[in-house]
Amino acid sequence: MDQSKCTLYSGGLKGAEETFGEAAEQYGIKEIIFTFEGHRLSRNKNSVILSKEELERGDISMELASRMLNRTYYETEKIRKVLQTIFHMVNNGHQVFVIGSIMDDNSVKGGTGWAVELAKLFNRPLHVFDQPKKQWFTWKDNGWKEDAPLIEYDTFVGSGTRYLNDAGREAIERLFTDSSAAAKVKKA
Template sequence: MNPENCTLYSGGLKGAETVFGETAEKFKVNEVIYTFEGHKLSRDKNTRILTEEELERGDISMELASRMMHRTYYETEKIRRVLQTIFHMVNSGYQVFVIGSIQDDGSVKGGTGWAVQLAKIFNRPLHVFDQPKEKWYTWKDGWQEDQPHIKYDTFVGSGTRYLSDAGRAAIEKLFDDSFA
């Protein structure tokens, strides 16, 4: 694959999303960072500020999101906008890569888990680097250990704000293995 024909979609937050963006830039992969008015980013290159109308297209009941994620999301405008932004990331990128922690119930910890749930709903190729286990897993009706590669010209890079050295190395290896 030619990296210059690929586009990374992310949210530009500190941690995994910043490293995905920096690594994409190093490999000359195009990047689009979805955000909303007033959202503080760690990486603000190639930002696309979503309009109110666009955000509404990614709206979901907080009750439904809570049920799907097996946790409680309270009705706050910021959390709602973050979930709406994640919708646009996953809707734009075909293959989904996440750095996080797979929970016993199969969900992924934190807001990052919403990208995972949407990827499952949209039937997208989905890969999670589980930081505590320091291994990649691919979703195939359950988590299976894997060593993924970027295989599509649009992909999502998301994950924890608390990126470990192993998580950083996993992102860099993903790009190296895919484009070197």
């Protein structure tokens, strides 16, 4: 990780995304927030408001999204735009970090799960900090493996739950601290 060349992509929402953005700023990492007109953000630095055409590039059938996440998403314009925005985050960031809860079916709870499913689909390095278990997991060989990931690519996604707890906040802080320390050792 070369902090001066890194870019964090997120959605700027309260909780995990806001905390990822604050950590990136602390470490001098560029941050780009994807959003859409009328969406209320908790963090609004370097935001890119996606046009209708750009949002449509990330379009997906709500039925397919519901099936992939093993839950029901009803057709609402806001949910569709949120999922389309997540597409742009994962499409631009190579490595994906998510804070949430891994479910028994290997999906991740809530809308955050869409970032996880897209990362799997796009074959991206994928890491989830499971807040209830207080442990990082990496998606490898079609399953979750305990891990202690580092930011290893110039572009990465930081996403996750709006209901960030102390363990999740500490996981984000440690991710940046450990990644920065590892990069300094590598340079030496």
